[in-house]
Amino acid sequence: MLNIGIIGAGRIGKVHTQSIVNYVRGARVAAVADPFITPETESWAKGLGITAVTKDYKDILADSSIGAVLICSSTDTHSPISLEAIAAGKHVFCEKPIDHDIGRIHEVLAALQAPAAKGLKYMVGFNRRFDHNFRAVRAAVTGGSVGKVELVKVTSRDPEPPSAEYAARSGGIFLDMTIHDFDMVRYLSGQEVTEVFVHPAVLVDPAIGAAGDVDSAVVSLRLESGALAVIDNCRRCAYGYDQRAEVFGSLGAALCGNDANSNAQVWGANGTVGEKPLFFFLERYMQAYATEVTEFLEAVEKDTPVPVTAEDGLQAVRIGIAAKKSAKEGRPVQLSEIA
DSSP states (O other): OEEEEEEOOSHHHHHHHHHHHHHOSSEEEEEEEOTTOOHHHHHHHHHTTOOEEESOTHHHHTOTTOOEEEEOSOGGGHHHHHHHHHHTTOEEEEESOSOSOHHHHHHHHHHHHSGGGTTOOEEEEOGGGGSHHHHHHHHHHHTTTTOSEEEEEEEEEOSSOOOHHHHHHTTOHHHHTHHHHHHHHHHHHOOOEEEEEEEEEOOSOHHHHHTTOOSEEEEEEEETTSOEEEEEEESOOTTSOEEEEEEEESSOEEEEOOOBSOOOEEEETTEEEEOOBOSSHHHHHHHHHHHHHHHHHHHHHHTOOOSSOHHHHHHHHHHHHHHHHHHHHTSOEEGGGOO
16 A cells, blocks of 8 residues: 655645545545645545644655655645655656756756666656547657647647636646647657747737737747647637547548537527536546556556656746747747746
């Protein structure tokens, strides 16, 4: 039985904790740490059978009985805690991004290459890779059904915009929201991105623009084979959480639509009515969260490669920084410009 420590008891920390408790075998959550622990959080943890609750994550790192940690804290803490966890000999699952600063990500990569870290697993949390829809598209591509990849299209729209305050501290739409889509382009195509060109706009909330961010964008990307990719983003979608993808190639296309409560439709004289997409990301991706942690723990148990590496985390951030640069300068940006 592998003991796990959860660092960060906010929304995503609670999602992972509950998925491990409810769905993951061969592991138990031994401790939860968060500097803002409240009586309500303590009650929630104890209700799941977790008796060790602390405000200091260092208590988890110092506990020799804990073999792995999930870093679910604020983004600015991801790389520092990663380095401490690696130094403490813990396997690490880190929510995306590792950091917004490429230099700090390289520090994590270097720590993982050190002799003392031999055998340690480090995985980055890009949960959409574990969604059943996107995995089916990926399988079609790798299986040769679409032939030579020529065009990748990703649609990603949130049901409601964040506050301007959140937008200001999030790192911007390209490192907060679109970073998932950058990773999805790499995952579905099996290729690296070489060029990014962004058309940004503020169409939803002027306060987001005043905070220095945008809320809508169309992103064009060129891949290493010469293939093209297009991402369209919006921070507001009236009909729910809109997540679709298509890979088009020389032999055909593989595409997936949205999940809904059912695929039933009602046909009548006035038209056809069906379910809207699921509204919230937790509804759409709850199983994906459980699957990604399960596969991380399997990699730990079997000493096999993790499905999403620190290098994957680095490349997604590089693309995000290139996108920010393109939006600011109004030109295509080569990935080679991003160190």
